Amino acid sequence: MPPSTDVRIRPVRHHGRLVAAALAAFFLAGLLWSLARNPNIHWAVVGKYLLKDLTLQGVGVTVYLAAISMVIGLAGGVVVAVMRLSRNPVLSSLAWLFIWIFRGTPVLVQIIFWGFLGAFYKQISIGIPFTDLTFWSADTNSLVTPMVAALLALGLNEMAYSAEIIRAGILSVDEGQYEAAHSLGMTPGQTLRRIILPQAMRMIIPPMGSETIMMLKTTALVSVIAGSDLLTNLQQVYAQNFEVIPLLIVASIWYLAMTSLLSIPQYYLERRYGKGRSRT
Template sequence: MTAPTISRGSAAADQGFSTDDDVEAIPLRRPWRWISAVVVLALIVWFVGIIATNPNLDFTTVGAFLFDARILEGVWLTILITVISMAVSTVLAIVIAAMRLSSNPVLLSVAWFYVWAFRGTPVLVQIVLWGYLGLLFDQIRLGIPLTDVVFWSMDTNALVTPFIAGLLALTLNQAAYSSEIVRAGMMSVDEGQREAAYSLGMSPLYTFRRVLLPQAMRVIIPPMGNELISMLKNTSLLSVIAVMELYTQASVISSSNLKQVELLIVVSIWYLLMTSVLSVPQYYLERRFGRGSTRNLPPTPLQRLRAALQSRKPGPAPAPPTHAVEVIGA
């Protein structure tokens, strides 16, 4: 004799399972989150509206001078000063940090005094002092001290131009700050790394260059990226010694057409663009040197965009469900 077929769903129902007592989870309502979001959006729309409809702002002037030849020349000079000053100051910072970590009391004292002097005085004062160097020394000479023997001499104002004075001021000031960042990165490396390197016969300089510095880069990169952006913006202080960077060029233009606010908007747009571009290599450098500190690195913006696009693609059609049938035989 053959018994009738019974589906699994019917068998489960016959066993008396019920969902009447299940707890239904209801998400907590947060009305203030939406209210605050609406208020913030309303404030943003209000601010944009009063700027866009302000009759005292001439947006035509902003568009006309955004790519003006003089503005572009100032942008180029700003980037050049930033790159040179940051590159040289980073090398000096590594040397000063090594001197601060040295056991030699003379090197330690000189490095400490350098950091103390340049961090303790405003960068604007240092820029003006280098610009007025010709008032202290008529000529820069190379010879034997305390004698009349001179091998080479040159007029100070011809040698230390406003451009050179600005480079010296920004470079030497930045080296003092960056040296403390490098020193902090070195101190973050476990002392056992140094001891292991010494046990293998490595010299202190080789240990510093090949063992300590690469491991300290994970700590050094983020603040150094901020210092790079600060250096870019500090170039605007060179206007006090008539270096024709971006802000100085805009000031010269606005003094002739009396469009000060419009030219300041142009300057702000260019600074925002340059700082945004400089943030990109900083992000990838942080990822590269942070590989040893975490197992799973967060996805990059490009990877997140690719994943979002792939999630929107229609997937394969699901297979039709198959109902299992249990046959109870006699």
């Protein structure tokens, strides 16, 4: 018998999804309405300080801290990752010790430590170890300013995390790539730069993008040493006018804006290095 032409194909209706979406939209609208009508938030104060000079200066310092710290973390992370993978037990052990210390202690503790380094060492000197011969010396507090302390703490902490991310990416490359590069006469350094790291980027980019966003938010911790970042500047204001909630909302708006902007290049980098393997 010929197949019937009266059969109609209808998609399955997902009523549960519609109900869940309607409930979520309803509660979201209620929350936004509650926030907009809440007299304790003082939206006028939020609007006043959202684009104020001290806020914009804090945003600039926050971006600067995050960018320089990530450069230090990435550059040093590659070195530490290569040391960690080295067959030299001394280099591998030193890299492991570095990662163990900076990943095992809270970044807030590290920031405070570098901020009060002068309490440990009054002078920073360069000379011959185990002797009294000194070539150069400077006061620690004048050399390690709050900004320098913040960069040291954030950069070294990021270096430890980046090293593990990069090491995982390098280990994800098939060993046959090393053998093929060596058969072509490439040195280990050339193999790493031209063959291994470009392929490892597929595994490195997603977690490194998350680390960059995390670094941007972690800069708020430098407020404990008066780092002049966004949160520090706003804290100094609400310590005087007691408008804590409105100014924290200002900080949250700027952090959300900056992290959203950082998500854009991460998306395109993931697409570029994920060609041929990304899911539709």
